[in-house]
Amino acid sequence: MNSATSATLLERLQDGADPLAWDDFFARYWPMIYAFAKHRGCSHHTAEEVVQDVMLSVFKHRDVFQYDPGCGRFRDWLGALVRNQVATRRRRASERIRARGGDAEAGLPEPAAAEIEPDAAWEAVFEQSLLVAMLDVVRREMKPAVYLAFELLALQGLPCATVARATGLSRHAVYRSRKQVLKRLRRLAGSYRDLGRLEQSIKQALRSLPDAALERSLTTRIEKTMRSR
Amino acid sequence: MGDPPKHASPDGSPVPPEIPDLDLLRPIGRGGFGEVWLAANRTTGHLRAVKLIPLERSGTADPAGREITSLTRLEANLQRQHPNLLTIHHVGKTADHLFYVMDAADDLSGGPASSDPGYQPATLQRRLEGGPLGAERCLGYAEQLLTGLASLHEAGMVHRDVKPANCLLVHGELKLADFGLVAEADRQASRVGTRGYMPPDGRMDTRADVYAAGLVIYEMLTALPPDRFPRLGPRAHELDESPLLGALVRLVLRACDPDPKRRFRDAREMLAELKGWELPAAAPRWRSRRPWILSIAAVAIAAGLAAIVWWATRPPRVDVNFLTAKPHFDAEIYLDDVRQETADGAPCTTPCTIKDLPARVHRVKFKREGLPDLDYGPVDFAQTRQIVGRWGQSLNSE
Numbered sequence: 140m141n142s143a144t145s146a147t148l149l150e151r152l153q154d155g156a157d158p159l160a161w162d163d164f165f166a167r168y169w170p171m172i173y174a175f176a177k178h179r180g181c182s183h184h185t186a187e188e189v190v191q192d193v194m195l196s197v198f199k200h201r202d203v204f205q206y207d208p209g210c211g212r213f214r215d216w217l218g219a220l221v222r223n224q225v226a227t228r229r230r231r232a233s234e235r236i237r238a239r240g241g242d243a244e245a246g247l248p249e250p251a252a253a254e255i256e257p258d259a260a261w262e263a264v265f266e267q268s269l270l271v272a273m274l275d276v277v278r279r280e281m282k283p284a285v286y287l288a289f290e291l292l293a294l295q296g297l298p299c300a301t302v303a304r305a306t307g308l309s310r311h312a313v314y315r316s317r318k319q320v321l322k323r324l325r326r327l328a329g330s331y332r333d334l335g336r337l338e339q340s341i342k343q344a345l346r347s348l349p350d351a352a353l354e355r356s357l358t359t360r361i362e363k364t365m366r367s368r
Numbered sequence: 369m370g371d372p373p374k375h376a377s378p379d380g381s382p383v384p385p386e387i388p389d390l391d392l393l394r395p396i397g398r399g400g401f402g403e404v405w406l407a408a409n410r411t412t413g414h415l416r417a418v419k420l421i422p423l424e425r426s427g428t429a430d431p432a433g434r435e436i437t438s439l440t441r442l443e444a445n446l447q448r449q450h451p452n453l454l455t456i457h458h459v460g461k462t463a464d465h466l467f468y469v470m471d472a473a474d475d476l477s478g479g480p481a482s483s484d485p486g487y488q489p490a491t492l493q494r495r496l497e498g499g500p501l502g503a504e505r506c507l508g509y510a511e512q513l514l515t516g517l518a519s520l521h522e523a524g525m526v527h528r529d530v531k532p533a534n535c536l537l538v539h540g541e542l543k544l545a546d547f548g549l550v551a552e553a554d555r556q557a558s559r560v561g562t563r564g565y566m567p568p569d570g571r572m573d574t575r576a577d578v579y580a581a582g583l584v585i586y587e588m589l590t591a592l593p594p595d596r597f598p599r600l601g602p603r604a605h606e607l608d609e610s611p612l613l614g615a616l617v618r619l620v621l622r623a624c625d626p627d628p629k630r631r632f633r634d635a636r637e638m639l640a641e642l643k644g645w646e647l648p649a650a651a652p653r654w655r656s657r658r659p660w661i662l663s664i665a666a667v668a669i670a671a672g673l674a675a676i677v678w679w680a681t682r683p684p685r686v687d688v689n690f691l692t693a694k695p696h697f698d699a700e701i702y703l704d705d706v707r708q709e710t711a712d713g714a715p716c717t718t719p720c721t722i723k724d725l726p727a728r729v730h731r732v733k734f735k736r737e738g739l740p741d742l743d744y745g746p747v748d749f750a751q752t753r754q755i756v757g758r759w760g761q762s763l764n765s766e
Binding site for chain 1: 599618
């Protein structure tokens with residue numbers, strides 16, 4: 140995400156009547172908010188609540204938040220907000236457990252990778268979402284069968300014969316598709332530091348970020364909440 | 369029609385408009401241009417769904433006028449109600465609204481429609497919030513959707529708003545609903561519909577309906593939003609075990625090709641492709657063709673292998689000279705009692721060289737008219753390259 144895009148989107152967000160801006164904002168940021176919350180030890184349910192809290196918080200602050208590239212990156216602002224919401228959720232869970240006479244320290248499990256600082260974890264999640272966004276760009280550029288062949292063969296690890304059957308391509312065309320998509324991805328990745336392991340990095344990103352199937356239920360629930368406010 | 373309606377009184381509670389013979393119970397959804405209410409017939413108690421469209425124009429938009437045009441068109445072109453199109457029982461007007469009475473969808477739980485406050489009309493969209501459908505169920509719904517859509521296409525119309533929210537489940541059957549954007553297929557239909565379901569080329573013809581139907585089937589398979597097409601998500605790993613899933617994916621890929629010429633021409637053609645699969649064994653057409661292809665390939669491979677083995681293990685080939693000593697030339701040559709002949713069928717006669725003979729032991733004889741047969745005996749061609757027959761003398765070779 141570049142600054143210009145972010146500024147434009149934030150300007151649109153300030154106009155609460157632009158539902159498409161909220162769709163875009165949600166689509167772009169919910170996976171990383173969810174992934175970060177999970178990474179910090181939240182359950183699926185709590186992670187969903189964090190997504191909802193953050194979305195509502197951004198909505199609430201839309202009038203006062205003025206994007207100023209000179210005052211730091213939007214990613215840092217959002218990261219601080221997300222970390223804050225995760226901490227609040229964890230604190231509340233601990234309080235609930237303490238009120239019931241339980242061990243508050245055992246309230247929520249420790250982050251999956253405790254050695255990684257929250258800032259670094261947020262950066263990692265952000266970077267992974269950039270990789271997936273890059274993959275989305277390529278997906279929209281390529282013929283659907285070519286992209287699907289790449290995803291099934293390279294990212295899902297399915298046998299070439301299965302991929303050929305599902306896409307209607309010849310086996311040769313399946314391998315060619317993988318090559319074609321990877322070539323385009325490498326070009327897009329440019330100076331990405333993990334260039335040599337691009338395929339692995341994308342696989343890792345797809346594994347770490349939440350399953351897109353969650354999106355449908357989450358969108359419906361958050362839309363309802365937003366509308367009720 | 370997945371959302372609660374806006375139609376409400378100043379105190380916030382929904383106001384039921386007066387509709388002849390029906391009690392409007394509560395709003396159950398909102399379409400593009402109106403609200404949908406659950407209603408009960410005052411005489412029979414039967415539950416129906418009623419769509420209300422305000423007659424009042426909003427700026428240049430005339431939703432009621434557009435709906436009337438579409439419904440009139442539908443009635444004029446469609447000879448009879450189709451089981452996979454939502455039945456419209458009655459169309460009428462109140463002082464403020466155009467209304468039409470339709471079948472009520474099943475409850476989301478799978479039971480019939482009810483006046484219970486917990487009733488939620490079962491649209492495909494709501495059903496997919498619970499996750500993707502099994503391949504068999506998906507095939508059934510796809511067939512029902514395409515059958516309904518094909519009946520519109522056959523009647524010369526296009527739907528222009530095919531999406532999961534407009535697919536209702538009534539008595540377990542999928543029915544295509546919301547005919548507000550129906551247009552004649554031969555006209556230059558304007559680009560209206562729902563974002564995400566319109567094809568990139570922008571032409572809203574039968575191929576555009578095919579594109580949208582493809583995306584609906586894609587959503588049934590994956591429960592992913594249409595803008596994720598063609599990603600399969602975790603479902604991809606079922607491709608190995610489910611040929612039906614693979615066949616459905618292939619169907620969707622063709623229906624949603626960005627190039628309209630490569631898509632199915634209309635829902636009828638897409639339905640014919642789907643029905644061509646050999647069911648109910650859930651085996652798509654390729655499966656029935658595959659054994660033939662496999663058998664032919666296997667025979668070809670076996671023959672090829674046999675040829676290679678034979679070629680590799682066959683004895684080496686040698687050229688051998690055959691002579692008969694003076695004064696008698698022109699004797700015919702027999703190897704293992706078979707007369708040796710040239711390519712044009714003439715006998716090989718001494719003196720001559722016969723090329724490309726297997727380098728193994730052969731029994732050699734010479735025959736000449738007026739002389740007894742000369743049996744030279746067994747000769748190993750791996751050792752001997754020249755044989756000279758002599759009548760009346762002991763046999764030898766050089």
